Amino acid sequence: xxxxxxxxxxxxxxxxxxxxxxxxxxxxxxxxxxxxxxxxxxxxxxxxxxxxxxxxxxxxxxxxxxxxxxxxxxxxxxxxxxxxxxxxxxxxxxxxxxxxxxxxxxxxxxxxxxxxxxxxxxxxxxxxxxxxxxxxxxxxxxxxxxxxxxxxxxxxxxxxxxxxxxxxxxxxxxxxxxxxxxxxxxxxxxxxxxxxxxxxxxxxxxxxxxxxxxxxxxxxxxxxxxxxxxxxxxxxxxxxxxxxxxxxxxxxxxxxxxxxxxxx
Ligand code: IPD
Ligand code: CA
Ligand code: CA
Numbered sequence: 577x578x579x580x581x582x583x584x585x586x587x588x589x590x591x592x593x594x595x596x597x598x599x600x601x602x603x604x605x606x607x608x609x610x611x612x613x614x615x616x617x618x619x620x621x622x623x624x625x626x627x628x629x630x631x632x633x634x635x636x637x638x639x640x641x642x643x644x645x646x647x648x649x650x651x652x653x654x655x656x657x658x659x660x661x662x663x664x665x666x667x668x669x670x671x672x673x674x675x676x677x678x679x680x681x682x683x684x685x686x687x688x689x690x691x692x693x694x695x696x697x698x699x700x701x702x703x704x705x706x707x708x709x710x711x712x713x714x715x716x717x718x719x720x721x722x723x724x725x726x727x728x729x730x731x732x733x734x735x736x737x738x739x740x741x742x743x744x745x746x747x748x749x750x751x752x753x754x755x756x757x758x759x760x761x762x763x764x765x766x767x768x769x770x771x772x773x774x775x776x777x778x779x780x781x782x783x784x785x786x787x788x789x790x791x792x793x794x795x796x797x798x799x800x801x802x803x804x805x806x807x808x809x810x811x812x813x814x815x816x817x818x819x820x821x822x823x824x825x826x827x828x829x830x831x832x833x834x835x836x837x838x839x840x
Contacts, residue, residue, distance in 0.1 A: 577708045584638070585693055585708055588683060591633050595626050595681050596699040599666070603676055618669045623647055626665035626681070634661055644817070646790045656689035656816050662793035667696075668766025676700065682768035684793025686816060694797025696772040705772040705798055713775050713801040720776055722803045725828035728836075731758045731780035733829075734770040738785075745785040745821070754837050767822070771795025774824050775802050781825030781833060783809070789816045795824065805830045809838050 577585065599622060608621040627647040634641055638659070643650030645663040653660055661683060666672050668679035677700045685693040694713075696705040705720075707713035713720045739751050755761055762779060764770055767787050773779040775798040793816065796806040806824040807814060811834050814820050825833065 577711050581692060581708065584685065585706075587637060588685065588693060588695060589704070589706065591630060592681055592683065592695055592697045592704065595629060595665070596697055596702075598622075598626060598629065599672075599681075599699050607673065609673060616670070618673055619647065620666075620669060620673060622672070623666045623669055624649070627663060630661070630663050630665065630683075644789060646788065654817055656686055658688070659692075660686045660816075662686065662789050662816065664768060664790035664794075667768035667791060668764075671765045678764055678769060679766050680768040680772065682790065682794040684789075684795075684797050684816075686793070689816065691793070691797035691800065694794040694801075696768045696794045696798065698769060698772065703772075705775060705794075707775070707798045707801040709797070709801070711801070713798045715776055720802050723774075723777055723826035726780045726826060728757050728829065728832050729759060731829050732760045732762060732778075733758045733833075734762050734764065734773070734779050734782040736763050736784060739783070743785075750837050750840075751783070754833065767791040768795055771799060771806070771824055774804055774826070775799045777802075777826075780829045781823070783821075783823050783833070785821045786819055787822045788819050789814075792822055792824075799824055803827060810834075811839075 602622050610619050612619050624647050627645045627649045631643050631649045641659040643661045644653040664682040666679050667682045671678040681697040683695045692709050694707045770782040799806050804826045809821045809823050
């Protein structure tokens, strides 16, 4: 990473830690909770406040960078020209509201469409996952090793129960047979945390039917730095400006699930 990117990296890390402190401080206050697309799609004053904090800070330091943020305080981003910060101020808002844990700040910084820097900050655990292109991925100060090949029979897959019962997006029977095959399943309720866990080797795969770029931008940079893959359900490259089903995993699990379940 050249000097310019090292500076952006330092700036991003400081901003993320500051955001984390603001979120922890908010635990003593009463949250204002609203709903968005449906009654279970929650947003709080903190989601908005944290996104605004990033947008304002980035505009001051890097006025030519653009921001694609979930809550809409950034720019109207339809392409990946120049430098774009893709930000989810709080990923796992339902967990944030109900549990005050298992949520994360997620940021991916892209340049001309290429993932340069990725961050997922599990605020309550104080675990900052971070990666720079060509520089490896880290959990706090510890370098994360390249991901191991794992047989499906020993894999832990992250899968939401929604996709195991009849639903409008996918034939649930595919996943029922996959669940029987793997060693275990988990679901944490934060796409960013599931992706960070794949990068850290705590999970071997994650499949979900609908994510937005801010849910997976940071995780994509992290996982690719340890040799894993983040694609759509056909193994194709994800768009960074549109919603998509997402399939992430270490290489072995990704290939086997793709060929034996998803492409069938
Ligand atoms: C959600 C979480 C959740 C995933 C949803 C996302 P939000 O993000 O990542 O785990 O299943 O699809 O929308 O709304 O909490 O930022
Ligand atoms: Ca999210
Ligand atoms: Ca969010």
